[in-house]
Amino acid sequence: MKPGTRRDRLAAETLLAEALASTGEGEPQQLQLSRHLRRLGNPALALEAQGLFELRRRARRKLAGSDRIFLSAKGLEQSSSLAVAAWRAARVNALTAPHMPLVDLTCGIGSDAAALAAGGRPVLALDRDPETVLLASLNLERLVGPGALAVRADASRPPLRSEVLLMLDADRRPEGRRELDPERWAPAWSAVLATIARAPGACIKLAPAVEVDTLDATLPSDLPRRWSWVGLGRELVEVVLWTGQLAPSDAPPFEALVLERDGTLRGEVAGDAWARNLATPLTAAEVEACAFIVEPHAAVVRSGLIGALCPQLGVSPLGPRLAFLGGREPVPHPLARRWRVLASCAADRRRVRAMLREADVGPIEVFTRGHPTPPEKLAKSLRGPGHCPGVVLIARLAEGHRAFLVEEA
Ligand SMILES: C[S@@+](CC[C@H](N)C(=O)[O-])C[C@H]1O[C@@H](n2cnc3c(N)ncnc32)[C@H](O)[C@@H]1O
The missing domain is CATH 1.10.10 (Arc Repressor Mutant, subunit A)
Incomplete structure (x- = not known):
């Protein structure tokens, strides 16, 4: 049809x-x-x-109020969830004057544009797809009123005359497959780079797996920028690049943050370049003495900000570049799951089963870091002979893999 x-x-x-x-x-x-x-x-x-x-x-789970808006299957899949769009808009509002106009270069069905316009900011929403523009236009009329307008335009040649803030959320699946190469996104990264760099401030939404260092190297060296890894619940949902006024010089250039499903901030970790990927692992003796293992949120892991988190919690990685952290009494943190260590041993089948027998553990859930076998397979092969369910963490240490029988603290 x-x-x-x-x-x-x-x-x-x-x-x-x-x-x-x-x-x-x-x-x-x-x-x-x-x-x-x-x-x-x-x-x-x-x-x-x-x-x-x-x-x-x-759309109900992703977009509260979905009973009032117009959708397409692709538009829904690509739209920002309300929680993240609201967080993004709140940050733009906190850093810029409320009357400063904003152009959403790739508005889709208008989730971000609606959130950005909700406080009264004038917003022009562009999309090259006529059906999508119609949906955005209906949605903005309904959710925002006359302050936001959707029109059909190509973001690689945006009709910009004055100094406006920019929002960009390129189509990263233009042929239906996820594209990691920014030149294959629509619009292509190089086609919008100059526009972004000229704007007084821009917010660019990116995929969670984006190669931040590669993209960062394409930006003019004097362009202020800030990178955010954004989690929603347990998932890492996106990376955001902020430029110009939206990347103030007094804010650390890297941050990992997690939002609750209702959009409130669960917590954050921030740091400078030095704090990324910089954390000295524990020695074998220190690993054995660990009373707790801490599992940072994926937003912290992908951002490389483990180096900033470790000193706050009093923990260190169990092994080189490993995202299981150990310590004697780690401080609780909203971006870290804490496990109390009940027992540990070398991760071979005979020893693990003996450890589980001792604790009367039978079926297990397994989480791994640096182990080639899928956790579900390990859960079957290492299952104990006991009666109680248990959780086993398996970590690659400098001396080989080690298994930890744990319970959530
Ligand atoms: C990921 S979606 C945007 C979703 C939006 N942020 C939201 O929350 O609903 C990307 C959009 O970019 C549009 N697009 C792709 N290439 C474009 C171009 N050259 N100019 C304008 N829009 C473009 C697509 O039609 C698609 O609707």
């Missing part, structure tokens, strides 16, 4: 609202809904209404 016009979209929404109002208890809502829509005698509109219902349902 061809994507609907603005009128079709609104008509489908009205139809959906009517159909939903007529659903009752008992039979699943989806079945009642499709039967009701089929009866209407306009199959194209019914299909559009059904599609909107499905997409809004799928």
Whole structure:
């Protein structure tokens, strides 16, 4: 089916609202809904209404208020979750004057643009895809009002006349596959670099696995920049590059932070270049004396800020460049999971099973750092003969792999 016009979209929404109002208890809502829509005698509109219902349902977890917005499957997949978009907007608002206009060069369905405009900032949202612009336009009208406008434009030739802040979230799957090479993103990195570098401030959303050092090397050396690794719940969801006014000179250039699902800040770690990847591992004797093992959030691990976290917690890596940290009495930290060590041994099958037998442990969950075998496979092969469930961490140390029977502290 061809994507609907603005009128079709609104008509489908009205139809959906009517159909939903007529659903009752008992039979699943989806079945009642499709039967009701089929009866209407306009199959194209019914299909559009059904599609909107499905997409809004799928969007619920990511975009609170999804029952009011217009979506496409790709737009939903690529949109920023409300929690992260709100955090991003709060930072922009904290660092710049509220009336300073902002252009979102690649707005998608408008999640970031809506959050950035929510405080009254004038926002122009661009996207090269006409269907996506229509969705963004409907969403901005509804969520923000006249202060935000969506228009079709190519971000590699943006219609910018005055000094505006920029937001960029390129399509990193333009052919449907994840692209790691920034030149294959849409728009290509080199096509927007000069625009970003000229702007008074820019916020660039990137994939969690992006090669930060490679991208950083492409920026003009005198451009102020700050890199953020952003976690949501247990996941690392994105990397953000801030430039110009959005990277103030008194803020450390690297930070890892984690948001709760409701958008509140769980915690953060920040540091300078020296604090990245700089942490001296423990000796074998010190590893044996560890009462706790600390597992930093993926945002801290990917950012390389373990070196900044370790002194705050009183821990050090168990092995060279290893993201399991050990200590005698580590300080609790919102970006680190703490495990109390109950026993440990060399990670060979016979010794591990003996350690588990001693503790009456049977089925185990395994977490590894620096071990080639998948944890699920190890959980099967190392399972103990006892009755209680347990957790085993396996770490690659300078002297070989070691297994730790632990419990969450
Ligand atoms: C990752 S999505 C943006 C999602 C958005 N930040 C949100 O939260 O909803 C990237 C968007 O860039 C658009 N795009 C790709 N190349 C573009 C270009 N050269 N100019 C403008 N938009 C472009 C795509 O159509 C897509 O909608």
